[in-house]
Amino acid sequence: MPWQDNSGKGGSQGPGRGPTRGPWGGPPKPPGGGGGGQGPGGSGKGPGKGSPPDLDELLNASRQRLKRAFPRDGAPRPPQINRQTALLLVAGVGVLWGLSGIFQVGASDRGVITTFGKYDRVVGPGLHWHIPYPFQAAVAEKVTELRETLVPAGGSQRGSSAGLMLTGDKNIVDVVIRAQWQISPETAAPAGQLPPVARYRLLIDNPENLVLAIAEAAIREVVGRNELDFIQTEGRGVVMEQTRELMQQALDAQNTGVIITSVNLEKAEPPTEEVNQAFLDVIAATQDREQYINRAREYANKVVPEARGAAQQILEEARAYQAQVTADARGQASRFDAIYGEYAKAPEVTRQRMYLETVERVLGPMNKIIIEEGGQGVVPYLPLNELNKKAPQ
């Protein structure tokens, strides 16, 4: 591509529509148009792409350049120089070929080297060399870096059924787990086996899919063994650990060289919005229960002390009554005693006086009507109504 871009730019000065030149830059025929005049210089820049016409051009160009350098020397010289340059060329190509065996293995990688397709060795991080193509080949694979697998793949939104699983008590729960894993960085291997990274790379088809499928099978198996409440509450840790163990067992049984470092239960929720509402309502109900009880306690805490206060009041009133009544009685009794003492000295006179004084006081403010007994000429007519009417005024 860079080479096409160069030629495109060279030619674009003529027609003047430079940047849009890309689409018709497809066929590799750069010198045809604008670049024709300065062919050798322009095409000399990018011979490495190696398509046959380019090679010819390169040879033509160098020959012309040589002719220009030594214009008058005839036939005998070119073969000598040709051999020299050919040797140089061969040596250069040989060096380049040798250098192409150098490769770098990143800090978190391991390199797997194969000889004619057969496993040769595993190398750690650093700069390495292998016998170049076509004898040996090297591939690097990240090992210490953690990879993640989400089940269901890509997580799940509410309403999708991807994460729904049957629990042991035949409920349905919406689960998302995130498994973190890596390839064992071990470079040694037991006899007759390849090291883990080579097994991962060479002996397994689509290993990431394998981890996903095993994760899915494992979490469903674990969820299927346990009850809904357990999975959602205190059993989360157990579910994660059991899933991890199951995955590891399955991967080990298949000799994959994968290590599951952790399984995290990201979500374990009711499957649909309606079910979720019902679950939330249960939580609300437990709170309601507490609230009802607390209100009743409040009531009790109010009513009982109030009753105690009222009881105290009743008692105090009774005591007051007692004090009042007995004091009153004693007072009246002593008054009577005093009067009686006086009376005993002169009964008739005292009696008369008391009577008159009292009647005087009593009759003083009253309406009085005095009627002769069996009175002659007086009609004993009593206007009771009028008398009564007067009273309120």
Place this chain on the structure above:
Amino acid sequence: MRGNALAAAGVLIAASFFIIANSAFIVSESNSAIVLQFGAPVSEHREAGLKFKVPFVQNVVMIDKRNRELDQDALEIIAANQERLLVDAFARYRIINPQLFFQTVRTIDGGELRLRTQMNQTVRRVLGEVPVDDIVSGRRNALMVRIRELLGASVREIGIEIIDVKIRRADLPAQNSQAVFQRMIAERNQLAQQFRAQGNEEAQKLRAQADREATEIRATATEESEKLRGAADAERNAVFAAAYGKDPEFFAFYRSLIAYEEALRKGDSTILLSPESEFLRYLNNVKGRR
């Protein structure tokens, strides 16, 4: 001449390259190779490395020998208790006998078609023998092992080894899921109702206890107060009796006077008096009437 020699060398080199390219081949760790002569297999190479064959008359077919995945679409199976279940199982397999594989099914696609059919049958057969509960929880692992063994035995004849079979998911069909959701909702509603009822029960108990306690406290106080009042009245009576007992006749007179005064204190009463009355006995008669 020199040019001819050069040309001859070039031709020779080209020819030997062509022959080498046609007789040597590379078998990678991921494949095994079968060498065919006029279409019939003559040898196989399971080990990786650089191998040779007779040029032109023999050709090579590579057969993948990796641990491969066979995914299957979800199957609706009917368990022993007549319940339906959507089962999605997958198998990992490996071609261990490339020659046999090539002779019987030729290609990976052909092999997987056969494998899928076999797996479909085996899964249905094994899971159809047990109730849903066993598939979902109880014996999942044992069932998977059984499927693996049966399937392994049936595909050995096409050169395939079954590494593992796992039930990826075993779920209820959509309409049954709805029923489960409804049941879950009903269960939760029941639970919520129970909690609220418990709350009410407990609250009512507490209120009733409090009310009883309050009533008891009041009643005890009332009892005590009545006793006190009774004692007070008794004392009063005793005091009066002691005082008035000295002269009951005078007491009657004295008490009557007090009562008249109390009863008639308000001045709005009208009284009819006879001149004959005790009070007016001197009104008409200076000496009194008697």
